[in-house]
Amino acid sequence: MSKKILLIEPSYKNKYPPLGLMKIATYHKSKGHEVVFFKGCSPNLKLQVWDRIYISTLFTFYWAKTIETIEYYSNSVKKSSNIYVGGVMATLMKDEIKKHSNVTVISGLLNQNGKLGYKDDGTIDYLTPDYSIIDQEHNPLLDYVYPQGDSYIGYATRGCIRKCKFCAVPIIEPEFMNGLSIKKQINSIKKHFGEKRNLLLLDNNILASDRFEEIIEEIKNLGFEKNAQYSTIRNNRTVYLKRYVDFNQGIDARLLTNSKVQKLSEIAIQPIRIAFDDIKFKDIYVQKVRLVAEYGIKALSNYILFNFNDTPEDFYERLRINVELNCEFENKGYASRIWSFPMKYSPIFGPEAKNRKHVGKYWNKEYLRGVQCILLATHGLVGPKMKYFDTAFGRNFAEFKKIITTRPEEKILYRTKEWLNRPFIPRRLFIKEKEV
Ligand code: SF4
Incomplete structure (x- = not known):
């Protein structure tokens, strides 16, 4: 029987589309369910009754807006446990959210069966994200444009080998996993939703991968080599735009070697992001940033x-x-x-x-x-x-x-x-x- 599924992202401003919800959309659509995505609070959607509502969460400091969103939709399901809240804040503050409301809170990634109450939902993390839900042509309800919407978004790794005290990654993705195929992810997005201009990789610590060189070769073969261009039609004319690869979570300076910088300089990386979180890493930071400059990588955006x-x-x-x-x-x-x-x-x-x-x-x-x-x-x-x-x-x-x-x-x-x-x-x- 077809089910009515509502996907909600709270109305905070964010650059990156809600990847988790996009994958949940693919999962439910594959079962023939009706899926609607909206950002924020919609009086029309609130008035309807949904079989399930999924609400994504991001930083914990969006607590008030997130709780407000959960409360807003609390009467739009038959019982509050049919509201599923997942993502970063949900993983870090599960108990706090439960104290507030009797919704179902999902921790971590959707890579184990049963988290959403289905036998096969452990596949969700590996599904192709549904870009149609963030595309205003396909989703006229949406009045928000994601600045990074025209990007292939994927991962070659999950987790991180380090445990920095200020970082949520070791809690959300406790295991370092290597070997996810970027090629498969990108080709599937291209096949279902057309070509994208840029490549956004959400790896937490790409340099920790022992497949790093293979990953770079894959990126080059997918059309993101240095100076790569992307053609598109604007005002009935073909225009050529530069393509960019962004490891948006940053590069670990401690793992940067000559050969790794050489490989990074072979792709359309812009910007390269290197964290300088602690003055005690001054020498290594300066040394690695100089190395990046010697290899001609132009833009650095350092945290x-x-x-x-x-x-x-x-x-x-x-x-x-x-x-x-x-x-x-x-x-x-x-x-x-x-x-x-x-x-x-x-x-x-x-x-x-x-x-x-x-x-x-x-x-x-x-x-x-x-x-x-x-x-x-x-x-x-x-x-x-x-x-x-x-x-x-x-x-x-x-x-x-x-x-x-x-x-x-x-x-x-x-x-x-x-x-x-x-x-x-x-x-x-x-x-x-x-x-x-
Ligand atoms: S290296 Fe980066 S991703 Fe890994 S734990 Fe530290 S801050 Fe988090």
Whole structure:
């Protein structure tokens, strides 16, 4: 008998489509069920009665929005256990969600039978994601465009060999699994949903794979070699666009060798992402970033964790190291440039995981707010130019501290904006973004 299945992603802003829900869509459609996907709360969908509702979750700091979404649809099923909540937050805060509501909470990946109450649901993690649910042509209900929707999304590995304390991967994907075929995943997406421009790989630690070289060869053979292009029709004309490969979870600098950088430089990687989470890795980080530049990889977008066990001094130092490396590359005539991407740490468990208000041991609210004000001007990124950096973050730590403690805080933002010669953010928007 056909069933009515509703798939819901809460209405937070996100770049990447909900891969888990896309695979659940494929699974239910293969059984002949009616599947509807929506992002957020829809009065029309709420009024209907569904056999099952699946709600995806992401970061724990979206707790309030996620719980609000679960509550919103709680009367749209015959019994609350017919609401299935899965994903990152569901895995990390299973008990907390259960305290709140009697829904079925699913932990981890859908790679074991029985998690959704079916004999064969352990195959879901390996199914081809249903791209039609995120395509507005096929899903007119959807009024959200995923910035990374025109990408093949897949994995060659799951899990990670490391256990960093700030990271949820060891809990969500506890085993490191190697050997998933990217070729099979991409060819299946292409066959069912047409060609995609880019390749987005969600591997947590691709360099830990002993199949790394094979994976790179596969990527090249699939049409993502260096300088690869993608043709599409725009305004009745064929246009050629550059293709990009993005290992969006980052590359582990400790595992980067000459031969691995050589292999990465053979594909259309843009950007390469290398984490610089701890000042104690300074030497190895600098050495590996130089290696990447020597091999001609142009764009680096490097994650800089802060508000964890770091101090404001070492946060400033890590950012400054990147800007100094940019000057070095420019002087040497290398094309590589590093954009730093500061990421504020939030705990993954406990009451503080439910919002973004955590203050690290060596930080305080004033410092965090000051950093946020600087970053608002550039949408969270720190650019490669020294002149910009000296103005935005200061020429040394003393200046940095003075900037982040400047009040009223608008002075921090407007000063950077003025220097960037862009229009000021209207005060209304500024206040809206103040919630963190
Ligand atoms: S290396 Fe990266 S993915 Fe692995 S545990 Fe550490 S932060 Fe997480």
